[in-house]
Amino acid sequence: MATRIGNLVMRNPVMTASGTFGCGEEMAAFYDLSKLGAIVCKTVTLEPRRGNDPPRIVETPAGMLNAIGLQNDGVEAFIANELPRLRQIDVPVVANIAGETVSEYAALAERLDSADGIDAIEVNISCPNVESGMQFGQEPKATEKVVKDIKRHTKHTVIVKLTPNVTDIVEIAEAAVRAGADSISLINTLMGMAIDSETRKPHLANVTGGLSGPAIKPVALRMVWQVAQAVDVPVIGIGGIVSSRDAVEFLVAGASAVQVGTGNFINPRLCLDVTDGIEGYMKRHGIPDLGGLVGSLELPG
């Protein structure tokens, strides 16, 4: 079940979604992380961020909203504290970066280029909770600019993570690929809101937040399918995967790999279950390798 995304070589197509796995320290209590395809770490920014005031999360039908606000200790702390620990584990590590300006993204890419223990970079141009983050991924020109500059500053495989809060996801994907993206991952969260009818106040201190979980899977699947049709680089599918059957649907739609996010909260061992399930599916259907599954959707007519 080995998969390759640019120079990122994974033993299986199951990765963790940024922001749902920390940097693996807590999850290591539940299973051997070396069984994962890859760990995608929580977003790092140049400077530490305290994130948004609580309440930051609220459950919604078949999903949840989050407005964490990219709380993290900054790239220097990531390099000093997280990478040494991750290097002890035999699993590929993908750093996820976000900035408020093109130069911040470039500075992050450059800084991580000389850090030991990273196998790829995922670019978060799609966080709906931070004003600036939204701008890049909603605009093809801005997307192109950011990705171009990042590519100039790193030798690593660059995965660009798209926001679904756009009119035309294909347009954004194409812009990222034109600029040199080695892979596109999608989707990040859908922008949403929840109101407490008794207090007549928003449930989130930030008012709006990002929707994730099973509720978003149909949107994610559709976008993965559309983007996979349109670009030549590998696509990574994210959005509401809580079973191996969900993961297979993304592979069939054209994803070469998948990320599991919110599902980890419900079942900390979900990534293992998904991996085992994909393997079982391939055996049952007599598919010898992933290439036979990826993009195998049969359309009518």
Added chain:
Amino acid sequence: MCAAPDRQRKLRAACCTAEIVSNSRVAGDYFELAFSAREIAREARGGQFVMVQCGEAGSFDPLLKRPMSIAWADRKEGSISLLVRIVGKASALLCAKAPGEPVEMIGPLGTAFELAERPGKHVLVGAGAGIAPLLLFARDLDASDVHAIVAATEKDLLLCCDKFEQLGAKTDCSTDDGSFGFAGVASDLLAKRLGDGTLDQVAGAYLCGPPEMISAAARICADREIPCQVSMEAHMACGFGVCLGCVVTTKTGERLRCCVEGPVFAAERFQW
């Protein structure tokens, strides 16, 4: 059965398919549920909690597990107990389950109350279901050193008094409406006891309950320089430290996770 926890890690929690051993209403809309969960029972300490699947396995409604304080753990029997109040859909579903039903849970999670190391009484102050983790904490204490303040809105909603008495601990009740024990709130009773000679030497205070009670009681302890630990509550998505949804903010502006750095914190870290 439980998948074994990794003992090398700071986080020593297990994913467990617990089985309901008993379920009974103890007062009002409060239920006591006992589960067979050997790995959790072995490790659980007072103050820690479990994340509980309240709906059917695989159901999306509710989607996320709910955090619940562990009220009791019997290592020999391999069982734990939870004191659950029906406040919404998830808790209602859980409290409707019957003995024999499986319930997925993760635990024990979070920090436990730690014994204050100085001479004197250990004053446990619990309001409503907040008394639950304090009961488990009391299990590991010398009962003669324990003074448990158990608070409720009314007599029929006082919880766990019999259990503290079984441990041999001093049980001191307060009810908002005066229907039993001291008439007033927990913090008023605490202040009274600290002033009337009952609690001359206090090693430490341990608080669990609604935010208003914790604020008031923590301030009382701060004024008298009594080491104080508080159990903080927050909405949780994961319960084991990865989502950053459950943070509380300290005096110095630091964001701490209720599920990893907490739920038990030193009261002095916060502004009350």
